Amino acid sequence: MPPLPAGQPIDLLIDARWIIPVEPFRTLLENHAVAIHNGRILGLLPSDQAHVTYQARRRVSLNEHVLIPGLINLHSHAAMSLLRGYADDQPLMRWLQEHIWPAEGRLVCADFVRDGTLLAGAEMLRGGITCFNDMYFFPEAAAQSIQRLGMRAVLGLITLEFPSAYASDASDYLSKGLATRDRLANTDRIGFTLAPHAPYSVEDKTFERIVTLAAQLDLSVHIHIHETAQEIEESMRLHGMRPLERLHRLGLLGPHLIGVHAVHLNGRDLALLADHGCSIVHCPTSNMKLASGIAPITAAMEQGIRVGLGTDGSASNNRCDLFWEMRHGALLGKVATDNAAAFDAHTMLRMATLEGATALGLENDIGSLRPGKCADLCAVRLDDWILQPCFDPASHLLYAAGREQVSHVWVQGDEKVTDGQLNDTDINELLDISALWQNNALMQRGNGGSGIPPQSNLP
Known part of the structure; x- marks a missing residue:
């Protein structure tokens, strides 16, 4: 986009x-301005120069602030904010089998997803997250809340072999997900991924279909992966190989793959991810809370594997908060490598x-x-007194x-947020939504099973 002529209204x-622009890396600009027109950035330049170059219809002065790109939550189950x-404080399989799966079996429906995504999306926006990559049931219901909030999201078309309130089998999951994508294909700020839940919950024949669809679409x-x-x-017992090796043989690995958690990786696993240009999502808070382990992020990055940050779902975190993930990721990485200089701001x-x-x-x-x-x-x-003094804003x-x-x-x-307050979002509505589903969960707790086979592992 060419710059507008001097004095041109923006x-x-x-x-x-x-301002920390992220590109170029490790850049910190002081007393600069961002010029914006038609929703896009025209330039970053010293403030005094910007005031001469542009005539802004609106100016915002952030005199004691640091301006950064909107944060991107690379893995979430947004609707689980309602859980x-x-x-809490349960071993992983007990947490899943005795609590989360039964609760989802009783509660999950389109309304649950719509309301839970609205609550989570508002929480994310309030915390500086402008885009999230989601994986859950009823993606069209999630899209309704995302559009209402005006944020950005990539919706996973979840696929499992097991039935749920959303679909009956893998073919049904894919059919419904692809139909949702077709209906919302031209929707601003919403994209899609194929989201087979995990190697242990999806069969080979389904993965083969997903490989074909990923290439076609x-x-x-x-x-x-490897949580x-x-x-x-x-996987070794059933298939005679580790999950990533199985995905490799099925043709899943490539630059299009976003592998979540990636906690238990050996040298061969890391080489496969690096050689195929895969990305992984580090979810440090969820991994610590569920005692899943410490992901070898340093080794992954040393091999050139791209690593983003995710919150996971609020049932296993309990916040959709990337400031937490940045801090926990840095501290965990330092202690895991005995290197205090690792994982800087x-x-x-x-x-x-x-x-x-x-x-x-x-x-x-x-x-x-x-x-x-x-x-x-x-x-x-x-400029909050509790943050003083500030030697380095990064x-x-x-x-x-x-x-x-x-x-x-x-x-x-x-x-979307002004002076710490959400715009165009009724906080009382969010409170009512939370109270409604909390009451539903409490009333239905213990009133029957989930209808989900115990060998499945829903998000």
Whole structure:
């Protein structure tokens, strides 16, 4: 997009004390401005120069703020916000088999997904997340809430061999998911992936169909991989090989693959991911809470594997908060490698923005503050007394500030959060939604099984 002539009116000019554009890497701009027109970034330039170059219809002054790209949550089960805190401090399989699967079997329906996604989306926007990559049932219901919020999302067309309230078998899941994609193909700010749940919940013949569909429709594949040691042991027993090796032989590995968790990786696994240009999603908070293990993120990055950050679902986290993920990812990475210099603020911010955008194939539109990209931005206020003194705003983003300091959020130039308050969202409605589904969950707890076979592992 060529720059407009000097003095040309533009929609918005944002002045900020600091800007971290992510591209170029490790860049910190001081007293600069972002010029925005028609939802896209025209330029980043010193504020005094910007005021001469552009005549903005609206100006926003962020005098003690750091401006960053909108954060990208590379893995979520948004609707599970309605099960936040439902069953905490349980071993993984007990948590799934005795609590989460039965609750989902009783509660999940289109209304549950619509309401849960609205609640999670509002939470994410309030915390600076402008785009999320989701995997759950009833994606069309999720899309309704995403459109209402005006944020950006990539919806996984979930596939399992087992029945649920959404579909009866793998063929039914795919048929319904693809029909949803066809209906919403031209919807602004919404994209799709194929989302086979995991190697242990999807059969070879279904994977083979997914490989064909991914190639025909140019869709990425979003899948849980190597989350637990038990998963790998079961794969060795049933298939005589590790899950990633099986996916490799079935043709799943490639630049389109987004592998979630990737906790238990050996040298062969890392080589497969690197050689095929796969991306992985690090979910440090969920992995720690469920005691799944510590993902070898340092080794993955050393081999050139792209790593983004995800929150996972609120039933296993319990926040849709990428500030938490950045901080936990950095601290976990340091202690796991005995290297205090590892995972600095710029590295973690890049994982939470540009790496996620690239994994989703959206790097030309989002993930950094570069001229021509969409104006998806997040402003973080650093003048709170509790954050003082501030020697390095990038370091403060990682170690001192949090989502509570997010003051403004824009999606494609549309202001979604102002002074820490959601725009066009009724907080009382969100409270009513939460209370309704909490009451439903409490009333139905113990009133029967889930209808989901115990060998399945739903998200």
